[in-house]
Amino acid sequence: MSLVKLIEFLRNRLKTVVRLCWVALALLVVADILFVxxxxxxxxxxxxxxxxxxxxxxxxxxxIIVSKWYGHAGIMQREDYYDE
Amino acid sequence: xxxxxxxxxxxxxxGALVLPLLPGRVKKPxxxxxxxxxxxxxxxxxxxxxGHVSFLGWDLVFGRVDRLSQVFGYIMSLMCxxxxxxxxxxxDDRQHVAAWFYVAGSIGAIYAGDYLTLFLFxxxxxxxxVFLIWARGREESLGAGFRYLLVHVAGGLSLLxxxxxxxxxxxxxxxxxxxxxxxxxxxxxxxxxxxxxAAVPPLHAWLxxxxxxxxxxGSVFMCAFTTKxxxxxxxxxxxxxxxxxxxxxxxxxxxxxYAVLENDCRRLLAYHIISxxxxxxxxxxxxxxxxxxxxxxxxxxxxxxxGLLFMGCGAVLHMTGESKFTELGGLWRKMPWTFVxxxxxxxxxxxxxxxxxxxxxxxxxxxxxxxxxxWVGFLLMLASVGTFLHTGLKVPYFIWFGKNxxxxxxxxxxxxxxxxxxxxxxxxxxxCIFIGCYTPYLYKMLPYPEVAAEYHPxxxxxxxxxLQILLFTAVGFFLLLKKLVPEPVISLDCDWFYxxxxxxxxxxxxxxxxxxxxxVGELYRLGGLIPLMLTARLAGLFDNYIIDGAxxxxxxxxxxxxxxxRGVQRGQVQENLVFAFGVAAAxxxxxxxxxxx
Numbered sequence: 001m002s003l004v005k006l007i008e009f010l011r012n013r014l015k016t017v018v019r020l021c022w023v024a025l026a027l028l029v030v031a032d033i034l035f036v037x038x039x040x041x042x043x044x045x046x047x048x049x050x051x052x053x054x055x056x057x058x059x060x061x062x063x064i065i066v067s068k069w070y071g072h073a074g075i076m077q078r079e080d081y082y083d084e
Numbered sequence: 085x086x087x088x089x090x091x092x093x094x095x096x097x098x099g100a101l102v103l104p105l106l107p108g109r110v111k112k113p114x115x116x117x118x119x120x121x122x123x124x125x126x127x128x129x130x131x132x133x134x135g136h137v138s139f140l141g142w143d144l145v146f147g148r149v150d151r152l153s154q155v156f157g158y159i160m161s162l163m164c165x166x167x168x169x170x171x172x173x174x175x176d177d178r179q180h181v182a183a184w185f186y187v188a189g190s191i192g193a194i195y196a197g198d199y200l201t202l203f204l205f206x207x208x209x210x211x212x213x214v215f216l217i218w219a220r221g222r223e224e225s226l227g228a229g230f231r232y233l234l235v236h237v238a239g240g241l242s243l244l245x246x247x248x249x250x251x252x253x254x255x256x257x258x259x260x261x262x263x264x265x266x267x268x269x270x271x272x273x274x275x276x277x278x279x280x281x282a283a284v285p286p287l288h289a290w291l292x293x294x295x296x297x298x299x300x301x302g303s304v305f306m307c308a309f310t311t312k313x314x315x316x317x318x319x320x321x322x323x324x325x326x327x328x329x330x331x332x333x334x335x336x337x338x339x340x341x342y343a344v345l346e347n348d349c350r351r352l353l354a355y356h357i358i359s360x361x362x363x364x365x366x367x368x369x370x371x372x373x374x375x376x377x378x379x380x381x382x383x384x385x386x387x388x389x390x391g392l393l394f395m396g397c398g399a400v401l402h403m404t405g406e407s408k409f410t411e412l413g414g415l416w417r418k419m420p421w422t423f424v425x426x427x428x429x430x431x432x433x434x435x436x437x438x439x440x441x442x443x444x445x446x447x448x449x450x451x452x453x454x455x456x457x458x459w460v461g462f463l464l465m466l467a468s469v470g471t472f473l474h475t476g477l478k479v480p481y482f483i484w485f486g487k488n489x490x491x492x493x494x495x496x497x498x499x500x501x502x503x504x505x506x507x508x509x510x511x512x513x514x515x516c517i518f519i520g521c522y523t524p525y526l527y528k529m530l531p532y533p534e535v536a537a538e539y540h541p542x543x544x545x546x547x548x549x550x551l552q553i554l555l556f557t558a559v560g561f562f563l564l565l566k567k568l569v570p571e572p573v574i575s576l577d578c579d580w581f582y583x584x585x586x587x588x589x590x591x592x593x594x595x596x597x598x599x600x601x602x603x604v605g606e607l608y609r610l611g612g613l614i615p616l617m618l619t620a621r622l623a624g625l626f627d628n629y630i631i632d633g634a635x636x637x638x639x640x641x642x643x644x645x646x647x648x649x650r651g652v653q654r655g656q657v658q659e660n661l662v663f664a665f666g667v668a669a670a671x672x673x674x675x676x677x678x679x680x681x
Binding site: 003004007024025028029031032035036037038039040041042043046050052053054055056057059060061063064065066067068070071074075076077078079081082084 | 340341342344345416417420421424453458461465466469470473543544545548549550551552553554555556557559560561563564567568571572573574575576583587
C-alpha cells in the first residue's frame, strides 16, 4: 500500500524531516515578526516577537508538568482500584 | 393544527419499531434509508410552530422550527447518517434500535417548544442510550450503565423540579430564554439539569465513565448527542447567564488535565468532549450574538470531528480489541488509513487552519476578547494547547507510532476496518475539511447570519497566531515525550464519591440496618404474634364462609392475568426497562400522531 510506503519513506529519513520542521518553525516566527499586521491584537503582550510561540511551548510544558504532578498526588490509582 | 406535520423524530421511532421485524437482506439498506429520510425531512422544515397538542389543558408544542433549532437538527440528523454507515455491519439489532430512539430523543428535544415535551425527549435520550453501554456485554459495562442511568435520572429530577416550579410562577410551560439577570431557584434547578447533560464539572464524571465503556459504534453516537443537545438547551434558555463563563473555562481546562493522565484512548477523547463543550458553555455564558453563533458553530463542527475521532479509536478497538495506549503502538503498518482519518479529526479539534475547528472555536475566543474578558480568551487559548497536545499528538503517536510493541495476538488482529467504517470516516473527514475551507456553508446556517458574515477567521494575524501556538506545542510534546508515556493506571474523578458512597451505603444497609431489622422482627414475634393468631382464627371463620365464595371467581381471573404478566417481569431490571420503554415509545408515537390531527 502506497500510504504505508510514504510513512516508511519519511521514517527512514527522520533526521531530515525533523530538521525541516525546525526550519519551518523558524520561518514561521520570522514571518510573524516581519509581515503580520498586529493592528487587531487585543493586548500589548501580543506585540512581542514570537509571543504566541512562547505561549504554545510554555503552555504545553506547564500543562504536562502540572497535570502529572496532580496525577501523582493520588489521583492516579492502579487499574483494579474499584474492584471489590 | 389541521394538516399533518411529520416530526423527524417520528420517522426514527417508527423505523426503530419496524427494524427488528425486517428480514436480514433489507436491513442494511433500511439502516441507511431511515436516517437519510430524517435528514431530508429536516431539510424541508419551514420556520414556524407546529405539532400543537392539548394535554390536560396545557398547550404542548412538538415542533418549534427556527434558526437555532434548525442548525442543531441539521447536524444531528447528518451525524445519524454517518453513525449508521459506520455501524452498518453490526448484527445486533438492539444497538440500532437504541441508537435510533436516542437520536429521536435528541431531535425531539431540539424541536420541543415547551418544557414538558423537552423533558419527555430528554429522558428518552438517557433511557435509550444506556443500552448502547450495556450492549458491550462486559461486566464493567453493566455497572457503568447503571451509574450513567442513575446520574441522568438525578439530573432529570432536578430539571423536572425546576420546570414545575418555573411553570407555577410564570404560568406557562413555554421553553424560551429565561430572565438570566434575575435568576430564581427554579432557574438554577433547570440549569443544573442542563449542565449535568453538558458534563460541567463536578457533574461530569458520567461522561468518560460511560463513553469509554460503550460499544465501539455506541460511543460514536453518544459523543454527538447528549452534550450537544444540552448545549442547544443552554443556548435557548440561558444565553448571557454569567456563571456559565467561568464554568465553561474550568471545563475546558479540566478535561485537558485529565486527558494527560488517561491511558484509554476513548476515555481521553471523552475528557476532550468536556474540554470542547467548555468552549460552547463559555460562549453561551458570554451571550453576545457572536458568542452564541460561536457556540452553535462549534457544536456543529465538534459533532463531526469528535464523531470522526471516536470512529478512528472505535475502529482500533473493533479490530484489535484494545483501547489502551499501553497495549497499542506502531499500528501505522496495519491501519494507515484509520491513522490518516484520526489525524484529520485531531487537526480539526485542534483548530488547525483549513480544518473545521479553526473557523468555529475562534469565534468564541474572539467573542471573549471582544467583551474584554481577557482571562477567558487566554485560558481558552491554553486549553487549545492541551487539545492539540492530546488529540492531535498523543492519540495518533501512541496508537500508530511510539516505542511500545503490542502483544502478538493484538498485532495479528490489527487490520483496516470494513469498508463501511472507512467510508463513514472518509465522509466525516471530507466534511471537516470542507467546513474549514468554505466558511459560508456553516456561517449561513448560524442563528445570526449577519453577524457571522462579518467574521473572518482567515486573517494573517489569526493564522499566524494559531500556527505558532500549535506548532510550538508540538515542540513541547516531543521534548517532554518521556513524561507523557502512558501509564497503566486509572484516574480518580468525581464518580469516586458515588461509587464509594454507594459502597458505604451498602455496608450500612448490610450491617446496622439488618441488625435493627432482626431486632424489630423478634419484638414483633413476641408482642404481636399471639394476639394476632387469635384474631386471625376468628377472621378465618368469617373468611371461609362468606368472603371466599365471592372472591374465588375474582381471584382466579387475577391469577390468570398475573401469570401472563409474570412472563415479562422476571426481576431483570434491563428487561423491565425495555418493557417500560416500549410502552413509553408507543405513547410518544400516539401523542405525536394525535398532535398532528
